[in-house]
Amino acid sequence: MFARLRGKTKDDEGGNGSTPTDDTLLIDLKDVSKAYETPTGPFFALKDINLQVDKGEFVAVIGKSGSGKTTLVNMITGIDRPTLGQVIVGGTPIHELSEGQVAPWRGVNVGLVFQFFQLLPSLTNVENVMLPMDFCNTFKNNKERQARALHLLDQVDIKEHAFKKPSEISGGQQQRVAIARSLSNDPPIIVADEPTGNLDSVTAQAIFELFERLVDQGKTIFMVTHDKDLARRVTRTIILSDGEIIDEYLETAFPKLDNGRLAEARKLADLQSFAPGETILAEGEPPQKCYVVSEGAVEILLREPNGQQISVARIKPGQYFEKIDLLRGGAKIATVIADPGYDEIELLALDKETFRKMTDSAA
Numbered sequence: 001m002f003a004r005l006r007g008k009t010k011d012d013e014g015g016n017g018s019t020p021t022d023d024t025l026l027i028d029l030k031d032v033s034k035a036y037e038t039p040t041g042p043f044f045a046l047k048d049i050n051l052q053v054d055k056g057e058f059v060a061v062i063g064k065s066g067s068g069k070t071t072l073v074n075m076i077t078g079i080d081r082p083t084l085g086q087v088i089v090g091g092t093p094i095h096e097l098s099e100g101q102v103a104p105w106r107g108v109n110v111g112l113v114f115q116f117f118q119l120l121p122s123l124t125n126v127e128n129v130m131l132p133m134d135f136c137n138t139f140k141n142n143k144e145r146q147a148r149a150l151h152l153l154d155q156v157d158i159k160e161h162a163f164k165k166p167s168e169i170s171g172g173q174q175q176r177v178a179i180a181r182s183l184s185n186d187p188p189i190i191v192a193d194e195p196t197g198n199l200d201s202v203t204a205q206a207i208f209e210l211f212e213r214l215v216d217q218g219k220t221i222f223m224v225t226h227d228k229d230l231a232r233r234v235t236r237t238i239i240l241s242d243g244e245i246i247d248e249y250l251e252t253a254f255p256k257l258d259n260g261r262l263a264e265a266r267k268l269a270d271l272q273s274f275a276p277g278e279t280i281l282a283e284g285e286p287p288q289k290c291y292v293v294s295e296g297a298v299e300i301l302l303r304e305p306n307g308q309q310i311s312v313a314r315i316k317p318g319q320y321f322e323k324i325d326l327l328r329g330g331a332k333i334a335t336v337i338a339d340p341g342y343d344e345i346e347l348l349a350l351d352k353e354t355f356r357k358m359t360d361s362a363a
């Protein structure tokens with residue numbers, strides 16, 4: 001369905017640097033690096049990030065503490081700016097917006113959810129939900145704003161606590177209020193930084209289901225989480241390590257590679273898309289590359305002595321194939337086709353020499 005990973009491909013390196021028109025592309029980070037100034041010199045919390053998120057995706061970002069997750073999120077929300085590179089969200093180059101422009105832009109384009117809820121304690125819950133509408137002057141008047149806020153609280157199953165203060169409800173309930181607040185200006189994107197990090201697992205599950213519901217309603221969600229079980233249920237997982245993105249399929253395929261090598265492999269990999277049923281490698285043609293499936297599946301077909309082709313294996317995301325796997329009872333090489341049962345089939349192609357060098361040094 002969605003492009004799970006769009007690595008940098010040759011096609012991206014067009015001459016004029018303009019973005020190809022793409023109705024589904026919502027978040028586009030190009031060569032983003034972020035350095036923090038420290039007493040010992042600049043520290044790069046993000047290193048050359050290239051990341052594209054389509055409308056309707058539910059993206060989970062995982063990675064150790066200090067790997068750059070919050071810094072990445074702050075690039076997308078415009079809370080912070082890249083040192084190098086471009087951040088284009090919904091067609092707007094937000095790295096070019098002034099301080100004065102970015103806050104109103106964020107107010108209507110991005111809903112924010114934090115680990116510690118960040119509700120204003122002196123306001124009632126419904127007033128907290130109305131705040132972004134007041135701030136951005138959206139919706140006609142106070143009455144309309146309150147009606148909308150109550151409706152949103154109802155959507156997240158917390159309407160009965162609307163006129164209480166945040167301190168009078170539980171953490172899970174406060175997070176529901178915060179999610180209602182994030183929706184108040186109906187932004188296309190919800191960005192959540194460890195939204196379940198301060199909740200017990202049952203409550204975390206309920207909050208996660210709320211996000212799933214929002215995705216079903218058409219929102220795009222970018223969520224940092226520590227919870228690998230939750231991360232498994234989203235449409236796409238991004239792994240950060242020392243400020244670099246590691247591809248989940250490469251990690252699954254090559255568990256012995258360390259994170260630095262995985263990041264390197266991702267940069268070197270060439271993303272190739274195939275139509276359902278399309279031939280990837282023809283019989284007798286030796287593959288020069290090592291391929292990792294990142295979307296859909298591929299089928300390996302062998303020719304029977306009577307000439308009929310039979311399917312002998314299906315290779316799924318996170319698995320790889322190369323020439324060696326395709327030899328069977330002799331030197332005959334099978335045909336590899338894009339599985340006709342999927343809409344979109346994508347492979348990460350790695351040069352075998354490079355790949356061999358990397359895996360050898362990881363052994």
Ligand SMILES: Nc1ncnc2c1ncn2[C@@H]1O[C@H](COP(=O)(O)OP(=O)(O)O)[C@@H](O)[C@H]1O
Binds near residue numbers: 037063064067
């Ligand atoms: N304002 C800052 N100044 C200097 N270093 C920072 C600053 N903010 C974050 N860092 C450093 O950048 C790295 C990434 O931080 P962060 O994005 O908060 O990671 P995460 O959210 O994954 O825990 C960490 O090593 C952190 O110490």
Ligand SMILES: [Mg+2]
Binds near residue numbers: 069070071
């Ligand atoms: Mg963080």
